[in-house]
Amino acid sequence: MPLAALILKNLWSKKARSIGIAFAISVAVMTVVTLTVVSSGLEASAAAVLTLGHADFTVAQNGVSEVLYSSLDENQLRDVQSTPGVKSAVGVLLETQRINADNPLFIEIGIAPDELSQFGVTVVAGRPYQETAIHEMMLGWRAAQDFGLHVGDRFDANGTWNTVVGIYSTGISYGDLGGMFPLTAIQTYNRVPGSVTLIFVNVLPGASVTKVEKAITSAHPEMTTIQTATQFGRADRNLVFLQAAATGSTILAILIGAVIVGNTMLLSLFERTREFGLLRAIGWTRSRVVSLVVGEGVVLAVVGAIAGVALSFAATAALESLPQLRGVLHANYTNQAFWRGLYTGLGMAVIGALYPALRAANLTPLKALSRE
């Protein structure tokens, strides 16, 4: 009979044990996949900020714990604007505000009205706000739809009532779920006069984006530039920590799981000592015995990984529905999450099965056969 058939038969004959090991693997895989999709979701949400301004790159304060804590002043903004090769540099102040349970992180974008077009904003209804009108605002069309608000309606933000004078579209769903305010108004509300969070930079045609970035960071070490989501950690240490936590959890899950799997398989080895002795006595090679034991582990790993991914869907849905996390947590199912789930399961099973497999392969046939 083929080795694969024997592996399946062995596992099937010990259903309770097989299910137990597969379940242990699935729990570890669920934890790893859930952490990965959640951190990936947070990364995607955070990185969505970068796409707001349709810019070639974004400038932020270097080394802040969270990108929204980045703070750049008007002088720095002017320096960036005057850097050779820069076509436009739009300073934007970003804040978040809890509106209700469904909108715990409503994004408020403070931007001067004369820079709206450079920022890629199209006013689809009403008009832009006035630069000095501190109680005027525009709502993104998605936000307006969600709140059921129209031009002329009032919107409570920053503890004051603002009149919705326009509805805008950025072409980016993240931006269209927020609201825009005069820059000076947001700076006043937040008591950060002259400050912006990020600077969205577009370079002149023919200019090298990389060279312009280097010119800015060389002149201003306190600033960092971000082009892609993967560079986001430069301006958001929390995200880096989260990713590190996900990686650390994966390693821990593999190690703890490997101990559990190894322990269970070792018990199984003791029960099957005579069997392995017989197999060696009738001519099975050591490598074939190793293949049998590790093969059993791999099958359990694959089953556990599939079950773990299914469980992670349920776990993530449960987390997203928690009142404290609704609207904050967005799962982002990427290929990476599934691969991580699979190699967590395989890592656990292979590492866990290897020692019992080597023990089984190195049993002396006679001693093994005489074991009661």
Place this chain on the structure above:
Amino acid sequence: MSESVAGTVPAIEVRGLEKTYDDGLIRALDGVDLTVAAREFAAITGHSGCGKSTLLHLIAALDTPTDGSISVNGHDVVHLHHASRFRREEVGLVFQLHNLLPRLSVRENVEIAMSGSRRPHRQRAPYAGELLADVGLGGLSDRLPTQLSGGERQRVAIARALANDPPVLLADEPTGSLDSASVDVVLALFRRLRQERETTIVLVTHDEAVASAADRIVHMVDGRVISGDGAEAGGGELRPTT
């Protein structure tokens, strides 16, 4: 009692074999010489602890001797590079306990011994069926070992030992746990295998009645062969192991 030696070419040749344990304190074999001719059915008998099973295990490459040489069909068993291959292809082993895997069917228990053999996968199940038919269990292929009698299980173990058509069958007390009717069936099977398949058989037993079924009886006492060492069967130089 015994017929004449079946062939003159030695299938098994043991010279000066010694096996000690505990740094020489226990001497299980003490200079054993034994020759078994091809197609011969030899029984090694003696009291418990005389070293007969140890001798069989050494011939089967399940253990290594302290000194001496063993040749099985020209293979230098003491210096094997691939003991697993030797046990798979050159010898078939039958133990006192059948050692069948309870979760596998009777046919699968035979098939499992073909794992790693040169026989193509698709031919293995049919051949296992043939072997089972050969040992009189053709209709029981799909049963589990637990559904068989002790004698039937031992016959499955014999079929398993024949799975790779080994020229030598080594049986260690194969009738030790069988009732007398089953003993007769198993011994008749050994005789038939020797006749029809031309298999060389070495059977270890403490039971003189069982031993009498063989062509020749080798008596052992205290780790030595005292009679029936088969020197008349001829000897030969050891061929290098392949």
